[in-house]
Amino acid sequence: MTMFWYAYRSYVAVGGLLLTLFLYAMLLTAHGMERPQFVLDQASASVQHVNSRPWRTASDFLAGRKYMVLTFDDGPYGYGLDEQILDILRKHHARAVFFLVCSHINEANRDVLGKFERAGNLIGNHSYDHLKLDTLAQPELEQQIGGCSKRLAELTGRHPYYFRAPFGATSPLVAKVAQSYGMKQMLWNANSQDSWVTKPEQILQWSTEQPEDQSILLLHERPTTVAVLDQMLTQLEQRGFQFVLPDQLSDSSEIN
Structure with a gap:
């Protein structure tokens, strides 16, 4: 009876350990989980999970x-720079939002x-002429806002969903017109800080x-x-970051 009890306890202990290791591995890899969804939180200028499940959070x-x-x-910048950015993003399985200035778009780019x-x-709207709106x-x-949206729609077949004011110089009226x-x-x-910093290593540090x-x-x-973009994304990945896009959801499902 004693030997049976010890064997039983050993099986339970081993089974419990294996189950714990399996669950831990599942948590670490997120195997079988749905792709996390994010929406824009305009109040905090960040993104937030949509219906994040406890399993995903853990x-x-x-x-x-x-x-x-x-x-x-x-x-767009032109001269092959846009394509360089795309190549680096592709290397890191990353996607981004490109806020374009419509007056920068020409036949060459x-x-x-x-x-x-x-x-x-x-593709996002960054105004027509990059003025202080x-x-x-x-x-x-x-x-500036509507004209650029129309131009982008002519070129892509769809109106942009996201808008960013140049210099971040927004106001209730700017937001209302964009809406x-x-x-x-x-x-x-x-x-x-790459709008004013000229040394790539400083841009890397800030980023x-x-x-x-x-x-x-x-x-x-x-x-x-x-x-420094390739190095930047590598270091961010080493910090645990994954690069995502906010979903283009309706007002009823978006966090505001």
Whole structure:
């Protein structure tokens, strides 16, 4: 009887250990789980999980897994730089939101819009002429915001869903005009500082130290940024980040 009891306890212990290891492995790998969905949280300029399940939350916590949105402003740049960004994103299985300035689009670079979309990226509206929009009256805003949306729709066959004001210079009126064209305003809560920093190593430092889980990172289509983009994404991945896009959901299902 004693030997049976010891054998029984051993089987239970081994079984419990194997079950624990299996569950832990499942949590770490997120095997069999649905792809996490995210939506834009305009109030905090971040993204948030949609209907995040406890199993997914536990898995992310145990694995140190974090999520972020990459965004690139001021494109298209041309001269092959856009394609360099796409190649680096593809290497890291990453996608991004490209906020384009419509006056930057010309015959030489217009084909890159299709390349952005075919690679699974999103195209956003960054105004027509990159002006400080919070200083403009509504008729001018209609041209800057609505005019750019119309131009992007002509080139891609769809109106953009996300809008970003140049310099982040927004206002209630700017947001209202963007909304009237069916767009959500996306700002950021992590900044690479690449709009003014000229040393790539400083851009790398800002870009890898600032982001936290569910951040939106502000980048620009510039050679100095592209010079460290591969290294940047590698370091972010080492911190546990995965690069995601916010889903384009209706008002009724979006966090505001």
